[in-house]
Amino acid sequence: AQTVTQSQPEMSVQEAETVTLSCTYDTSESDYYLFWYKQPPSRQMILVIRQEAYKQQNATENRFSVNFQKAAKSFSLKISDSQLGDAAMYFCAYRGYSGGGADGLTFGKGTHLIIQP
Amino acid sequence: GAVVSQHPSRVICKSGTSVKIECRSLDFQATTMFWYRQFPKQSLMLMATSNEGSKATYEQGVEKDKFLINHASLTLSTLTVTSAHPEDSSFYICSARDSVTDTQYFGPGTRLTVL
Numbered sequence: 001a002q003t004v005t006q007s008q009p010e011m012s013v014q015e016a017e018t019v020t021l022s023c024t025y026d027t028s029e030s031d032y033y034l035f036w037y038k039q040p041p042s043r044q045m046i047l048v049i050r051q052e053a054y055k056q057q058n059a060t061e062n063r064f065s066v067n068f069q070k071a072a073k074s075f076s077l078k079i080s081d082s083q084l085g086d087a088a089m090y091f092c093a094y095r096g097y098s099g100g101g102a103d104g105l106t107f108g109k110g111t112h113l114i115i116q117p
Numbered sequence: 118g119a120v121v122s123q124h125p126s127r128v129i130c131k132s133g134t135s136v137k138i139e140c141r142s143l144d145f146q147a148t149t150m151f152w153y154r155q156f157p158k159q160s161l162m163l164m165a166t167s168n169e170g171s172k173a174t175y176e177q178g179v180e181k182d183k184f185l186i187n188h189a190s191l192t193l194s195t196l197t198v199t200s201a202h203p204e205d206s207s208f209y210i211c212s213a214r215d216s217v218t219d220t221q222y223f224g225p226g227t228r229l230t231v232l
Contacts, residue, residue: 037223043208045161045223091160095221102149102214104163104176105221 002027004094006108013082014116020067021077021111023092031097034068034075035105040088048090051075079113087115119145121213123224130201131232138196138227140211146191147213151221152184155208167194201231 003026013019025034036048051059051068058066063080079086092108120143130136140150148169153161165186166174173186183205185197194213198205208228212221 042225043155043210044225045210045212047220047222050220102166102168104151104153104166105161105212106163107160109160 002029002032002094002096002106004092004106004108006092006111008111009109010112010114012114012116013079015082015084017082018078018080019082019113021079021090021092021113023075023077023108025073025075025092025094027073027094027096029096033095033097034066035093035095036064036066036075036077037091037093037107038086038088039091039110045091049077082115084115084117087113089113119143119213119215119218119220119222121211121222121224123211123227125227126225127228127230129230129232132202133200135197135199136201136229138198138209138211138229140194140196140213140224142192142213142215142222145213145215145217147194148191148216149214150188150194151212151214152186152194152196153210153212155210155226157208161210198229201229203231205229206231 005024032053034051038046049061067076089110091110093105096103122141124139150167152164155161164179167186167188169188175181188194210226211224
């Protein structure tokens, strides 16, 4: 079974600074997807960024970028120019490909990100 | 992005009653939907995969007779918590897979409280 580990229960960063959230995972599959989701107090899950394992290039979405190290099974999220609206729980998630893409997600325990004004 | 709705957003029921939660994809068709459960200050745990026109696939440890799933159309999946007990109180979240974009979109969740 796949596991996703987020070792930082909480992180704090000053507004406008950069913060990196860590995630490691364990899998025996070669094809899979990795995601970072944001869950604000409203509890609506919002997709931040996704990475296909077969792609060597790290995904980027505006201020959000990942450092994907497939051999090390590491998938960290970097948030640049942190904004107050970035404050939320961040979940790292894994999705296999055994179901042809119709697999559910395995989530890490989450990192609570605090933005200091 | 695509929109997924859930209804109701909150429900309070008495122990022993059944509660139905609806999950709808509003602007795309979803042959596959997923049901997750989230306890306070914890992560999301996949409960089951709902496939249109066929039986749901349940994760290990999830009682299929307690959590009935029906996916009768390409835009609707329902989760019925039967004979609910206080330990079933939780936040239930559905997601729907858009096969065109291969992206899962999440609903806003349903908070179930069983008294």
